Amino acid sequence: MDSDSRPVRLGDAFGARPVLLVLGYYRCAQLCGLLMHGLLEALHDSGLPRGAYRIVRVSIDPADTPAAAQAARQANLAYADALEGGRAPDAPLELRLLTGTEPALRALAQALGWRYRRAGAADGPQEGYAHPAVVAVLTPAGRVSHYLPGVRFDPAELRLAVAAAGEGRIGGLSDRLALLCAHLDERLGRHSAAVMQAARAVGLLTALALLALVARLARPGRKAR
Template sequence: MRPLRLAVPLLAALLLAAPARPQTLQDRAAVDPPLGAQVPTALPFRDETGRSVRLAALLGAVPVILAPVYYTCPNLCGVTLAALLAGLRDTPLAPGRDYRVVAVSIDPAEGPKDAAVAEEKALTQFPEARAAVRFLTGDAAPVADLMRAIGYRYRRDDAIDPFTHAAGAAVLAPDGRLARWLPGIGFEPQDLRLALVEAGEGRIGTLGDRLLLLCSHFDPLTGRYTGAVMSLVRGLGAGTALLLAGTLGGAFLRERRRSGRERGDG
């Protein structure tokens, strides 16, 4: 028994001394959107002109697409913003009337000048959206609080990139609730359109948009709206085929039994 008593604390010490599992990129840069959660709207930011602004001033009337980026990003952020605005340009929804776009830098070292440069680049292909788009910067605490509220994790990592972060955009309802997260750097116009109609709770878009939304299902893994009705139709078709096969098979078996009895009687 003595060796066993000595082995237990030794094993515990080894486990405690073992190095922690190295944090992966997935741990450091991921999105776990708490859909339906309220984002803090009183946090202070600065817009591309240097004016103080709170998120509450940009909410209230229409849904808001919130894009977490940083403006000096050498990789994904510029592509994400350009793709987002290009996708919105190709929808029938109107900037300002039906939605707003708010880009927020995750880098507290960036300021209004960085935001203004990013604004000019992003709006090149969609200048009509200028009045409905804001590029914000802020101090570390409000930025972190906002990103935490939408489930967006990022980490400074100068060995790979100034920041490791995910790509995508959040869709906020007019009251600031998180309605959708659209992942990736490519935004299909129909997905943007349906996400905004859904976040607007029927107050934007056409009757056709709302009917299309009823016929669609959102896949959070791909960020796409899929044809739920067509899936239902295919499922019903398969069920009908199985039912028909069962009915025909039963009729065939009954006919064989009846024929066998008649031959036996003869």
């Protein structure tokens, strides 16, 4: 359901342009707001026309209502307008905020490889959600092109990611690792086992590449320059 209480499908947001997909929840007082501010600032500084992309936020909290989505949407639009410094933008910001049911939200997160869980003690009150800060840049066909982790984004990198998604290009291993590195186990204060395994794999591949280079340079008969 969207912020106007209309039943919609996520697929309705695709087909015309790249989509910047942001998962979080609308009652989040810290991380989600910082991420959206960072994204809107980077989009403003990137020089991208507003018609080149669409932003879609989806709440992972099934208790979030269309009214909560509408309030968050108005706050985001006001921030984007403030960045213009009184100048009229080239077009309205296309920003959709959606809510959903628990099964649908879990399925979406799983499809993205995006993990989250309820925060707080199991036998205590809910304290929101623990989740990564990531913007997924999707192609018009709905395929993930890039992951941009964090709450601050390089405008030039964002512009290139949107352009690549618009051409239907799909990211590689580095993008999957970027999403893995967005998962932080706050209970341990360090990255999860999946991240550590990925880091070890990258380290091993780098070491093998260096060994291959050394072996090639050391071959008999190779002349030194």
